[in-house]
Amino acid sequence: MKVAVVGAGAIGGFYGLMLGRAGHEVHFVVRGDYQAIREDGMQLISPSEGDFQLSPVNVYRDVAELPPCDLILVATKTTSNIDLAPQLAKVAAPGSAVVLLQNGFGVEEIFRKQLGPSVHLLGGLCIVSVHREGPGVIHHFGLGALNVGYHSGAAGEQSDVETMIETTFREAGIELSIMPDLITARWQKLVMNIPFSGLTVLLDSGTRALMTHPATRTLVRQLMEEVEAAATLCGRPMPAGYIDEAWAKTDGQPDYQSSMQVDFKAGRPLELDSIYEAPLAAVVAAGGAMPKVEMLYQSLLFLNQRNLQQ
Amino acid sequence: MKVAVVGAGAIGGFYGLMLGRAGHEVHFVVRGDYQAIREDGMQLISPSEGDFQLSPVNVYRDVAELPPCDLILVATKTTSNIDLAPQLAKVAAPGSAVVLLQNGFGVEEIFRKQLGPSVHLLGGLCIVSVHREGPGVIHHFGLGALNVGYHSGAAGEQSDVETMIETTFREAGIELSIMPDLITARWQKLVMNIPFSGLTVLLDSGTRALMTHPATRTLVRQLMEEVEAAATLCGRPMPAGYIDEAWAKTDGQPDYQSSMQVDFKAGRPLELDSIYEAPLAAVVAAGGAMPKVEMLYQSLLFLNQRNLQQ
Numbered sequence: 359m360k361v362a363v364v365g366a367g368a369i370g371g372f373y374g375l376m377l378g379r380a381g382h383e384v385h386f387v388v389r390g391d392y393q394a395i396r397e398d399g400m401q402l403i404s405p406s407e408g409d410f411q412l413s414p415v416n417v418y419r420d421v422a423e424l425p426p427c428d429l430i431l432v433a434t435k436t437t438s439n440i441d442l443a444p445q446l447a448k449v450a451a452p453g454s455a456v457v458l459l460q461n462g463f464g465v466e467e468i469f470r471k472q473l474g475p476s477v478h479l480l481g482g483l484c485i486v487s488v489h490r491e492g493p494g495v496i497h498h499f500g501l502g503a504l505n506v507g508y509h510s511g512a513a514g515e516q517s518d519v520e521t522m523i524e525t526t527f528r529e530a531g532i533e534l535s536i537m538p539d540l541i542t543a544r545w546q547k548l549v550m551n552i553p554f555s556g557l558t559v560l561l562d563s564g565t566r567a568l569m570t571h572p573a574t575r576t577l578v579r580q581l582m583e584e585v586e587a588a589a590t591l592c593g594r595p596m597p598a599g600y601i602d603e604a605w606a607k608t609d610g611q612p613d614y615q616s617s618m619q620v621d622f623k624a625g626r627p628l629e630l631d632s633i634y635e636a637p638l639a640a641v642v643a644a645g646g647a648m649p650k651v652e653m654l655y656q657s658l659l660f661l662n663q664r665n666l667q668q
Numbered sequence: 669m670k671v672a673v674v675g676a677g678a679i680g681g682f683y684g685l686m687l688g689r690a691g692h693e694v695h696f697v698v699r700g701d702y703q704a705i706r707e708d709g710m711q712l713i714s715p716s717e718g719d720f721q722l723s724p725v726n727v728y729r730d731v732a733e734l735p736p737c738d739l740i741l742v743a744t745k746t747t748s749n750i751d752l753a754p755q756l757a758k759v760a761a762p763g764s765a766v767v768l769l770q771n772g773f774g775v776e777e778i779f780r781k782q783l784g785p786s787v788h789l790l791g792g793l794c795i796v797s798v799h800r801e802g803p804g805v806i807h808h809f810g811l812g813a814l815n816v817g818y819h820s821g822a823a824g825e826q827s828d829v830e831t832m833i834e835t836t837f838r839e840a841g842i843e844l845s846i847m848p849d850l851i852t853a854r855w856q857k858l859v860m861n862i863p864f865s866g867l868t869v870l871l872d873s874g875t876r877a878l879m880t881h882p883a884t885r886t887l888v889r890q891l892m893e894e895v896e897a898a899a900t901l902c903g904r905p906m907p908a909g910y911i912d913e914a915w916a917k918t919d920g921q922p923d924y925q926s927s928m929q930v931d932f933k934a935g936r937p938l939e940l941d942s943i944y945e946a947p948l949a950a951v952v953a954a955g956g957a958m959p960k961v962e963m964l965y966q967s968l969l970f971l972n973q974r975n976l977q978q
Contacts, residue, residue, distance in 0.1 A: 560870070561970055573969035580963075649959040653890075659883035660871055 370433030371496035380530035394493030404498035436632035447472035462632025478511030507540025545589035555618035566613035680743030681806035690840035704803030714808035746942035772942025788821030817850025855899035865928035876923035
């Protein structure tokens with residue numbers, strides 16, 4: 359298999375290296391880390407999977423340089439999607455599968471508008487604990503499952519594409535599941551992402567403190583309930599007790615910084631488009647509202663702009 | 669007239685000094701500034717009113733030391749009201765008038781519960797630009813009007829009390845107006861206080877930046893609209909166009925820090941009780957909600973606690 363990976367951060371690096379180790383021909387498109395990866399290759403550090411070195415690496419600065427691939431993983435920040443989608447459309451061959459390993463909501467729509475009709479488009483939700491230690495160096499702490507759902511493409515080939523992807527990842531040691539409903543899964547992931555991505559930035563706090571103070575604990579719950587009600591209004595109801603489970607899970611977790619908080623502190627743009635803007639637009643289009651989610655989004659737009667100007 | 673002033677910050681200092689200059693016997697209760705005021709007296713610096721020195725000053729550390737007074741001005745932060753009210757009740761003589769020169773909503777209820785039935789209680793909204801330069805030193809930049817509304821007291825004496833207060837302040841050079849409806853006036857003042865007190869703290873920003881970014885500009889307007897709708901629900905509708913006027917006025921103002929922002933930066937407790945908690949409780953009791961105001965309050969509770977612990 360020829361595999362392209364756009365973005366070699368923690369997520370792209372981990373799945374790309376796992377596929378490379380399984381013998382697939384992997385091509386990475388990276389920006390800032392290009393020179394370092396070209397010279398030193400890439401490295402996976404994983405207590406559970408074993409360490410692995412990939413060198414030399416097929417690495418490019420630009421999507422336009424990619425050879426035709428069977429599978430294209432997109433693991434960049436959503437903030438660059440508007441620019442990336444038309445570039446990717448030029449190199450995604452008919453019959454190939456593009457899998458968006460991205461956070462949030464509505465990301466598939468941006469790519470679908472640009473991709474040819476016979477290119478398969480899927481979304482993936484990653485359940486993995488990984489960290490980019492440095493250019494091309496990915497530290498894997500645990501987990502690794504990938505839930506993939508078919509979004510759109512050439513009619514009649516969905517099942518074949520799903521099987522191809524499932525087989526490829528499973529043979530590479532990754533627990534891949536095919537989800538029957540990608541959009542519902544994306545709403546479900548927002549139940550955690552919407553409160554914690556934003557509040558950790560807005561209140562400059564880890565998750566434990568937010569879950570400890572009674573006022574913010576209530577606020578987290580209310581934000582989750584707004585997301586659940588919005589999903590129902592948009593025709594994607596969650597299973598009964600979904601929020602209670604997410605809530606209990608959060609209570610059991612150690613303190614952590616959200617990736618949005620990490621981005622904020624590093625002065626990078628925040629993924630507000632996919633985590634806030636797109637779900638808010640969906641619920642407004644359905645005749646509803648998420649007032650506290652909207653206020654969080656409004657506050658983050660202000661903070662993000664000031665942060666990028668500094 | 670014997671006048672007591674509890675709190676000799678900018679507001680209490682200004683009105684107390686103006687009454688002292690007019691020849692009234694003024695007694696100040698202060699905390700941190702006690703020693704300095706006792707030794708050096710108090711001073712008003714005012715381009716419009718002229719400078720004025722009061723020395724020696726009748727100054728006390730404790731409300732319990734006050735002699736019986738005809739008029740008691742309360743100009744402390746609302747955060748100490750719960751402790752102050754029972755102390756004041758012990759010294760407020762029958763027939764005397766207590767005027768709360770405080771921000772927010774619901775402050776009269778806290779004092780009313782403690783004061784004897786024949787003590788008159790009023791609320792005052794100050795329209796004045798003053799700054800406490802140091803202990804007992806008050807710099808007056810402009811304005812000075814005081815709008816006072818009767819809250820409760822001995823039946824049948826309201827008119828006499830209002831005339832006494834009006835005469836006393838007017839003769840001291842202060843433009844005092846009697847408001848027919850104190851509660852409506854307090855709701856109206858919240859239209860400005862609720863968005864700007866909280867957002868300047870939450871987003872660590874002056875008012876100009878908040879009114880410039882389209883997202884926070886919309887948010888300010890939405891918070892004002894929640895307050896207006898809440899006032900209507902609580903039976904205190906505002907005049908048509910009230911918010912538009914407040915809006916236009918804000919647009920014309922230079923950048924400023926809210927007093928809540930000043931308190932926050934100085935590590936002092938925030939007046940969340942009167943500006944957020946009490947109006948939120950009132951609207952919930954009336955069967956309504958102010959979701960974005962509530963979220964602002966929840967966030968400020970978290971920030972205030974962390975700020976005081978640091």
